[in-house]
Amino acid sequence: xxxxxxxxxxxxxxxxxxxxxxxxxxxxxxxxxxxxxxxxxxxxxxxxxxxxxxxxxxxxxxxxxxxxxxxxxxxxxxxxxxxxxxxxxxxxxxxxxxxxxxxxxxxxxxxxx
Amino acid sequence: xxxxxxxxxxxxxxxxxxxxxxxxxxxxxxxxxxxxxxxxxxxxxxxxxxxxxxxxxxxxxxxxxxxxxxxxxxxxxxxxxxxxxxxxxxxxxxxxxxxxxxxxxxxxxx
Numbered sequence: 266x267x268x269x270x271x272x273x274x275x276x277x278x279x280x281x282x283x284x285x286x287x288x289x290x291x292x293x294x295x296x297x298x299x300x301x302x303x304x305x306x307x308x309x310x311x312x313x314x315x316x317x318x319x320x321x322x323x324x325x326x327x328x329x330x331x332x333x334x335x336x337x338x339x340x341x342x343x344x345x346x347x348x349x350x351x352x353x354x355x356x357x358x359x360x361x362x363x364x365x366x367x368x369x370x371x372x373x374x375x376x377x378x
Numbered sequence: 379x380x381x382x383x384x385x386x387x388x389x390x391x392x393x394x395x396x397x398x399x400x401x402x403x404x405x406x407x408x409x410x411x412x413x414x415x416x417x418x419x420x421x422x423x424x425x426x427x428x429x430x431x432x433x434x435x436x437x438x439x440x441x442x443x444x445x446x447x448x449x450x451x452x453x454x455x456x457x458x459x460x461x462x463x464x465x466x467x468x469x470x471x472x473x474x475x476x477x478x479x480x481x482x483x484x485x486x487x488x
Contacts, residue, residue: 299477308384308468308479354422356477364410364429365437366477368422 267292267359271369279377280347286340286372288355293333296358299366300340303352312353313340317360338340345376380405391487397442397456399483401469404450405408409471411452413444416466416482428452459487476482 268291278284288298293323301309313322313329315338322329333374342349352373356366380396384401386395388444424437426444433460434444445453453471464487469480 280486284437297475303480306466306482308481308486311476311478314476358477364435365424370421 267295267357267366267367269355269369271353271355271372273372275373275375277375277377278345280368281344282345283343284345284374285343286300286342286353286374288338288340290336290338290357290367292359293336294334294377295361296360298329298331298355298357300321300327300338301354301356304355308375309354342374347376347378349364350376380478380481382469382471382478384483385482386483388484389486391459391485393487394458394459397454397463397485399454399467399469399479399485401452402450403471406450406471406473408449409473412445412470412472412477413452413454414434414468414470416468418465422468426454427467439473454482461487463487 270289272287278369295317300312302312303309312327313324315322315331326343331338351357352371354368354371356368358366404431411428414422415425418424420452426434426436428434428446431446442456464485467483470477
């Protein structure tokens with residue numbers, strides 16, 4: 266059974282810092298991994314999708330990496346801004362049963378001005 | 379481009395009343411459709427998914443049901459709501475790559 270863990274559960278940093286959010290998964294047989302952002306009371310917004318054959322993806326100040334062999338992914342946020350404050354979730358799509366994603370519990374990020 | 383519509387945004391219902399939440403997708407055909415629930419302070423729980431019209435898979439036994447009467451329409455229903463059905467309900471779609479979410483419905487059962 267695939268399990269996804271995100272550490273830390275909450276993180277508070279001053280504006281301008283670079284930071285890393287962590288996601289680990291127990292079964293390396295994944296199809297892809299997706300990072301999402303969720304603002305309070307809102308739906309989830311897709312940030313980055315990494316296929317299993319890829320090592321990383323970049324979008325603006327965001328960079329996501331994937332190491333399947335160790336079951337880990339990181340989301341790197343450069344030059345953090347107060348607008349980056351949100352909950353960040355990762356989800357993995359398994360090869361078997363690829364219709365379904367398994368989500369982590371999320372990291373609640375607060376960027377202090 | 380593809381868009382997903384989910385309504386209503388908020389809903390307050392008494393215990394024992396029926397429920398119908400609707401989700402529609404535009405700009406794509408034959409999507410996989412999903413209903414998730416997010417209880418306060420908890421993670422996302424997959425409730426139902428559908429790979430085609432009339433094809434519904436249930437992930438957890440519960441007081442809810444889902445239907446897909448048209449290719450791009452997904453409906454979440456209940457005949458009698460329970461207090462434990464309160465939560466944030468999210469519809470989503472994908473084609474085995476990215477998963478895209480609707481804006482969600484905050485359901486409060488009182």
